Amino acid sequence: MGNRERRTVFVTVGTTCFDALVKAVDSSQVKEALLQKGYTDLVIQMGRGTYVPSKVSRDxxxxxxxxxxxxxxxxxVRDTSLxxxxxxxxxxxxxxxRGEPLIVVVNEDLMDNxxxxLAEELAARKHLFCARPQTLGDTIQRMGIDTLTPYVPGDAKPVVTLINKFLGFPDD
Structure with a gap:
């Protein structure tokens, strides 16, 4: 193992079932993309999902x-690189x-999405990358973490505007 720095990718589905995301992360395409970006470890929080990822990568x-x-x-999240x-x-x-680089994967199976x-708006503001399960590998390959803008909590106005937009309220 040597003194190679560990670079961990943490995957979370929260309390939901999002097997499409776990399957995508378990695919050889995504694992390959992560390896090419220099990541060494993959920790998956799989929630209520039934799909069990393989613990051993191909190589x-x-x-x-x-x-x-x-x-x-x-x-x-604290011990992670992505x-x-x-x-x-x-x-x-x-x-x-926490200021960690983030890829948000949208669950297209949710009806009222x-x-x-929210994810696309934050991606447009360059706070995170947004993907679908089927585009995750490409997103990882293309992402430039240095292009992200830190999210500064405390300025609630953009978020309030966003929530009002979702709820159909007019802008001030």
Missing amino acids: GTLQVDYFTFSPSIADY VISHAGSGSIFETLR HQSE
């Missing part, structure tokens, strides 16, 4: 581990507040 260089639930994802998350606002803002609008 054995990406260390994979998974679990179902944790009382807090904060410990995992977070791949479902589009739940709690997971998104917890990760952004306000989450995708």
Whole structure:
């Protein structure tokens, strides 16, 4: 193992079932893209999902581990180099507040998908990258973490404007 620095990718689906995301992360395309970007470990929080990822990567260089639930994802987010998350606002803002690079993967199986609008708006503001399960590998290959803008909590106005837009209220 030597003194090679560990670079962990943490994947979270929150309390939901989002097997499409876990399957995407478990695919050889995504694992290959992560390896090419220099990541060494993959920790998957799989929630209520039934799809179980494989612990051994094809060439054995990406260390994979998974679990179902944790009382807090904060410990995992703190020790990570990249977070791949479902589009739940709690997971998104917890990760952004910690200043970690984030790819939000939108669950297209959810009918009423306000989450995708939030993720796309934050992606447009360059706070995170937005993907679908089927585009995750390409997103990882193309992402430039240095292009992200830190999210500064405290300025509520843009978020309030966004929420008002979702609820159909006019702008001030």
